Amino acid sequence: MPVDHLDPELAALVYLLRDLTSQAEGGLRGLSARLKPEHLDGLAPPSYSTLSQRLRGENLLNDPRLIFAIIRTCALPGQAVTLEERAKHLLEASRSRSAAQTQVEPKNRTGSSPQDQELKVALQRTIELQQQLAEAHRAVAELQRSLAWAHGHLVGSLTQQPRLADGPAVLLGTQEQRSGAEHRAETPGAVNPLVADGDPEPEQRAPSESRLLDLTRHASTAAESQGEVRHEDSEVKQVHAALSDIDRDGSRTALALRQAIDVVLDGPRTGRYSWHQLTKTEKMHLSTQVEISLAEALGLRQGRTTGHEIAGSRINFRFARDHTWLIPPGGVGELFLLVAANDDKSHWSAGVVRAERHLLARGGNRDGKQALSASGRTAVQWLFRDAPLPENSLLHLPEQILTAVLSHRSGQERIDELFRTVQCQKISSNAIATVTMQRDYMKRIRHSRRTLSREGTVIFGSYEAHSNLARKLGLPVPGPSEWISARLARFADHHGCRPTIELDGDLWTLATDDDAIEPVPRIPMS
Structure with a gap:
């Protein structure tokens, strides 16, 4: 069920609990049957309908005992501590957000006067307008990117110059040139390196062309449908560089992936040696185990709300077996560390990308998650691609x-x-x-x-x-x-x-x- 009406932290907490519940034997009904008073500090377990309401976010913030009881009941050994810490962060962040919103409302009012009702209606209307304005800003940003690409493509075609083929340094100027140009624009007599000799300065151009050039300079990502222009995201570069420094040869990541797969297979107890022998629930859990193992191996700090922090940026995690990552609705515009590992082929990949909306494929699954499009996969800044995964000895025997x-x-x-x-x-x-x-x-x-x-x-x-x-x-x-x-x-x-x-x-x-x-x-x- 969608949780778009919830704040981001509470929605992340709901998704965390839903994932754990889906992994549990028997799903939600199985969890309801297994919860006992000892899991809830002596309190009576909630009914199935109440449990279902909590997993929709209803009154969940006021029921922390249930949150941690679900984690302890459903999490596999070694997971509980990490997941409890994440749940605590999300609880605190969601409560802080609620407290901040409460301060906006009139204080010390006990009655339900007409003035109170008018204030509540006005406040609700303000929140709705803010949400509409944010959507409008996102739509304008996407339009600006399209205009920037169209302008560059048109200018390159008319002048027959290899602007697009030469990449961002020709069409947009390098990052240093853009920064220097902004500085020189404030200095009398300064020369703009982005304007050819004899050309008028942007303010002297026709208004439409000046506006398009401004959009071109400040577009966050150029279209990549034909691989023409690729604007560099400084935050993606910083995160990519930091991860490269942590694991230069990929050995730490490869070993962490091997260990995560082996933990889920649990061969010493089950005798299993292949991903195909796992249940659907266990296959879903592999993503969580990989995230835990990689965070420990790479020393990634837990984010204040969700994800992890590296190089001062928050980064989310997505795992897939064959490069088929799914981005949740709340992840649009966010940074992602994408990891893939295929035990059958004995290789793994990892890369960083910002999941911009125009990099996602049309449509999605019933949860609203979308895969990367072809241009989205091209936009991934790879750390390693198809690197060797430590071999599963039994899996590859005749x-x-x-x-x-x-x-x-x-x-x-x-x-x-x-x-x-x-x-x-x-x-x-x-x-x-x-x-x-x-x-x-x-x-x-x-x-x-x-x-x-x-x-x-x-x-x-x-x-x-x-x-x-x-x-x-x-x-x-x-x-x-x-x-x-x-x-x-x-x-x-x-x-x-x-x-x-x-x-x-x-x-x-x-x-x-x-x-x-x-x-x-x-x-x-x-």
């Missing part, structure tokens, strides 16, 4: 091998089969925990080392000695919480120039299919 691994009844048998059949490639700790379906998997690995050594297979970990041996054999070097298994054979003449390592005084190399199976010595830990 189906026949994965079926053979998971067919064993015990966790120890499954991990033995995994190291026996999946060799010479990295296996993550989360994959091992998923296969064994237990978090304490290290003893399983130690047992596998003893068992598989009799078959000639060694298991390299992230110890320095192991890394050196793997490197000498030409294997990928395991990082923290990674393992690699390989079958070895005693070096013989038929191995030719294959790389070798020394174990117990003998040379060993990677075994071929023709090499007989023989026990291998224990590899050193240091």
Whole structure:
């Protein structure tokens, strides 16, 4: 149900609670059945109809116990604290706004005199006019952008000069030129660098042309339908630069995304390893978990109302699996950090954009959310695009091998089969925990080392000695919480120039299919 009649902070709080409720088993009715007096400091739980009213924003500010009870009941482990802090910020901001509006109303009046009624009607009419005026300002701004683009396009066509092709520096002047031009306009005798020699100054031009040039200079975003002009948004640039400084190579973001996906899959408990195995509710929760993980990894501060703060700007977050981000109605004109991660393709992307209305596709879903249009996707200032996501080891195994691994009844048998059949490639700790379906998997690995050594297979970990041996054999070097298994054979003449390592005084190399199976010595830990 729309919440346009609510103030922005209260609307954000309502959306937060609705998202949590939709993720809960059984939805709103399931939540109503699960709420108990102990969740509400001993008070009786609200009825289903009352709960429904609160999630429409009715009297929600006066029921903080219910807000935090919903969060504690519906949030997944590790989420509750962060979501409670966000709810507190939204509550305080909404109450502050309500208090400020209340101060406008006449004070110390107890009656309901005709004068009171007239004042209330006038106040309500004033608020409505302010809203209409804000809408008019937005419409004028969009019209100015269209006029600016039309003027630039027309002038470029008439003069046959590559104004549009040369970009904003030719048509609009650089940011430094515009700032300098404004300064010189106030200085007697100053020369305007945006006016060619012999041309009259803007105030000497025909009124329509002068007005169009002024709109061109101050338009916040030029149309990009054909990729002609792209006005630089200084706030977008600042946020982009700050995020680039925080994570220059993208490793922190990539690891946070890997961890967020693994948390939602919850392999050690469920045995799941694929996004396609999640329920609809769990898929919706992935966006929240990614936001939490990224905020922690990048050190983003919680915004005073919604979103996060970076470089002095408030930025909202949107996650999608395949670049299909949806912008809510209240997000038009706001800054967004857009993140996408696809576990099937093992890549991720992140970028910053201001969600201007002309960058959104027509239409939307039933909640009024709109996707970015083609020009909107072009406007994204990418931090990373299709960067490698740490691989989900199990997801990319051939189906026949994965079926053979998971067919064993015990966790120890499954991990033995995994190291026996999946060799010479990295296996993550989360994959091992998923296969064994237990978090304490290290003893399983130690047992596998003893068992598989009799078959000639060694298991390299992230110890320095192991890394050196793997490197000498030409294997990928395991990082923290990674393992690699390989079958070895005693070096013989038929191995030719294959790389070798020394174990117990003998040379060993990677075994071929023709090499007989023989026990291998224990590899050193240091």
